[in-house]
Structures are given as C-alpha cells and as structure tokens.
Amino acid sequence: xxxxxxxxxNPGSGSTKLALFLGEAARREERLEHPELASRPASRTLxxxxxxxxxxxxxLAATGIGKGExxxxxxxxxxxxxxxxxxxxVDDAMLADLARAERGEHASNLGAPLARxxxxxxxxxxxxxDPVSVDELDPVARVTGLAGIERRSMTHALNLRAVARRHxxxxxxxxxxxxxxxxxxxTGISLAAFSGGRMVDVVNPQDEGPFSGDRxxxxxxxxxxxxxxxxxxxxxxxxxxxxxxxxxxxHLGTRDAREALRRAGEGDGAAALVVExxxxxxxxxxxxxxxxxxxxxxxxxxxxxxxxxAPVVEAVKARVGFVAPVHVWPGEDExxxxxxGALRVLRGEEPAQRYADRxxxxx
Numbered sequence: 001x002x003x004x005x006x007x008x009x010n011p012g013s014g015s016t017k018l019a020l021f022l023g024e025a026a027r028r029e030e031r032l033e034h035p036e037l038a039s040r041p042a043s044r045t046l047x048x049x050x051x052x053x054x055x056x057x058x059x060l061a062a063t064g065i066g067k068g069e070x071x072x073x074x075x076x077x078x079x080x081x082x083x084x085x086x087x088x089x090v091d092d093a094m095l096a097d098l099a100r101a102e103r104g105e106h107a108s109n110l111g112a113p114l115a116r117x118x119x120x121x122x123x124x125x126x127x128x129x130d131p132v133s134v135d136e137l138d139p140v141a142r143v144t145g146l147a148g149i150e151r152r153s154m155t156h157a158l159n160l161r162a163v164a165r166r167h168x169x170x171x172x173x174x175x176x177x178x179x180x181x182x183x184x185x186x187t188g189i190s191l192a193a194f195s196g197g198r199m200v201d202v203v204n205p206q207d208e209g210p211f212s213g214d215r216x217x218x219x220x221x222x223x224x225x226x227x228x229x230x231x232x233x234x235x236x237x238x239x240x241x242x243x244x245x246x247x248x249x250x251h252l253g254t255r256d257a258r259e260a261l262r263r264a265g266e267g268d269g270a271a272a273l274v275v276e277x278x279x280x281x282x283x284x285x286x287x288x289x290x291x292x293x294x295x296x297x298x299x300x301x302x303x304x305x306x307x308x309x310a311p312v313v314e315a316v317k318a319r320v321g322f323v324a325p326v327h328v329w330p331g332e333d334e335x336x337x338x339x340x341g342a343l344r345v346l347r348g349e350e351p352a353q354r355y356a357d358r359x360x361x362x363x
Contacts, residue, residue, distance in 0.1 A: 004071035004346045008338040011110040019335035045105045070122040074342040075111030077131020079103035085134045087345045090116045090126040093356040129341030130158040136198040154204045155190035162337035163303045163329045181289045185306035193289040201292040210281035213255040216246030279315035286320045297324040
C-alpha cells in the first residue's frame with residue numbers, strides 16, 4: 001500500500017510554513033512569506049485567510065500535487081477552548097469558535113480553516129493536532145488562592161508532546177510508563193510534567209514561569225496591579241509590556257538570546273546576569289514540576305530553539321541534573337509533529353476526535 005501524502009500547515013505572523021510528507025519522509029518544506037499582509041495589516045486574523053490560501057494553492061501547484069492526491073491536511077491548532085491531547089477533526093463548530101476568537105487573535109487560528117479549505121479540494125481529512133489549549137491538568141493543579149479563578153493550561157503542547165513521544169521511543173518505553181519534565185525553550189518558554197502519558201501540570205507562559213525573549217513570565221502580582229492602574233494605563237499597552245516587550249527585550253533591547261550571549265561573552269555584566277536569570281528561572285520551574293511528580297522523574301527533556309545554545313543548556317543542566325538525567329532535543333519541528341499526528345490517525349493508531357462532541361478536558 002502506498003504511503004499517505006500529508007500536507008502540514010503552520011501559519012505564523014507574516015508567513016506560512018508548509019511541509020509535504022510521504023509517510024515519515026519529508027518531500028518538501030517551504031516558508032511562504034506574506035509581505036502584503038504586513039503592508040496591509042488585517043483588523044482580524046481571519047481576514048488573512050484568502051491570501052494565505054492562495055499562496056498554499058500556488059505551492060501545491062508548483063510542487064505538482066494534483067487535486068485528490070493528498071491523504072490529509074493538518075494545521076496548527078489555534079487558541080481553542082480546553083481540549084484533550086491528540087488529533088481533532090476540523091468541523092464547523094471548531095471553525096465557528098476560531099472565528100469568534102474569544103481566547104484571542106493569533107495567526108495559529110488560521111491553521112484549521114486553511115486545513116479545511118484545502119482538504120475539501122482534495123477530498124481528504126482536515127485535522128489539527130495537540131493545540132496550545134491541550135488541558136490534562138490534575139484537579140489539584142488547577143486551584144489558585146482566589147475562588148473562581150483557576151490555573152490554565154496554555155503551552156507549546158505540540159512540541160512538548162512530540163518530544164516526549166520521541167524520547168519514549170528512543171528509550172524503548174511507553175510514554176504512559178514514563179514520568180517526565182519537558183521544557184520548551186523558545187520565544188516563549190513553557191513546561192509540562194508528564195505522568196501516565198498526560199500533561200498533569202504545566203507552566204503557562206501567558207501567566208507564570210520563566211521570562212523569555214519578549215515575554216515577562218511570572219511578574220510579582222502587586223507590580224502588575226500597579227502597571228494596570230498607573231496614570232494613562234491601557235489594557236493593550238500593559239499586555240504588550242508583558243507579552244511582547246518583556247523578557248530579554250525589556251532588559252537588553254533585544255529578543256535574540258544569541259545576541260544576549262554575545263554581549264555577555266564580551267564582558268557585558270548586565271547581559272550575563274539576565275541570561276543567567278533566565279536559565280535560573282527555567283531550572284526553578286523544572287524543580288517545581290519535579291515536585292508535582294513527587295520527585296520521581298525518569299528524565300528532564302530540553303527542547304525548542306534555545307536548546308541549540310550550549311551556554312543556556314549547560315546553565316539549566318547544572319541546576320537540575322540532580323532531578324533526573326537531562327536529554328536535549330534542540331529545535332521545534334512542529335511540521336513533523338503535525339504530520340506524525342495525522343499519520344497516527346490515517347494508520348488507525350489513534351482516533352480523530354470530533355470537536356462538536358467534545359467535553360471540557362480534565363473535568
């Protein structure tokens with residue numbers, strides 16, 4: 001039987017990343033730039049759909065993929081309500097929720113409508129896999145000190161789960177039998193504690209945890225209150241201060257950890273301290289999730305773009321090596337992770353869940 005041909009679609013700000021997979025083999029990858037979207041910014045993300053869809057169609061035509069040749073189209077999951085892990089069929093209910101964008105506007109919200117439109121043209125399945133809203137938290141992990149306010153699970157679930165699966169395969173163990181702490185170190189930093197194959201606790205970069213390139217991470221609550229009620233404060237500006245102009249950018253005027261490391265190497269004491277503090281906060285978050293697992297951890301996994309940077313990795317390893325062996329999986333191969341999720345469905349290894357039939361995850 002011929003291997004399935006899967007198109008993975010990962011929309012980002014100003015670009016759309018694509019990859020064609022024949023089974024596990026990547027046939028072609030491309031990053032489509034959309035300068036017209038930058039020059040004419042849309043008031044709503046969904047308004048970008050026609051331009052991105054036309055560009056993907058051109059890519060398929062240039063690649064020689066005819067109508068009906070694709071076995072599945074899988075897109076990055078957007079800012080959806082809490083969901084269980086795995087693959088989800090893109091249905092009308094999902095598209096309606098993404099159109100309302102009640103959890104926020106983001107380019108990833110285009111992953112599902114792009115997948116649906118292209119799949120309809122090829123007569124195949126449209127899926128999303130492990131969106132950022134994957135929520136498998138234990139009940140005790142939800143509770144905060146204010147009644148009616150719960151901790152949220154919003155993470156780089158796609159990469160966190162993909163790396164956990166790959167480590168399990170390399171260790172020749174079932175993921176369900178492993179207790180792992182996985183840290184995604186990228187533009188945003190998120191972490192998850194895995195037990196029984198589930199992310200039973202997380203560090204959500206929108207609310208807590210280590211700062212990163214441009215996100216402030218966990219900031220003292222009293223300071224945030226002061227920001228919100230300062231003279232002339234506006235919600236959008238405060239959000240931007242925390243999620244876009246925070247982290248390394250706030251301290252050093254750069255979002256690039258490589259630049260921060262370069263300055264530190266040239267004797268810039270402020271840069272050295274900030275980079276050390278970022279690694280220190282990652283290590284503290286790893287330790288917290290190790291405690292959530294009762295101190296019984298089989299491995300700590302470091303992934304994401306910052307995992308390419310030896311000084312960052314070594315600084316984290318120096319503080320968390322006592323927890324468990326540390327394994328490094330640098331980068332964030334989200335397109336492959338998407339394709340792998342679609343292949344599991346196509347091969348009958350896991351079912352595709354229907355969004356319209358969902359129940360709130362973890363409740």
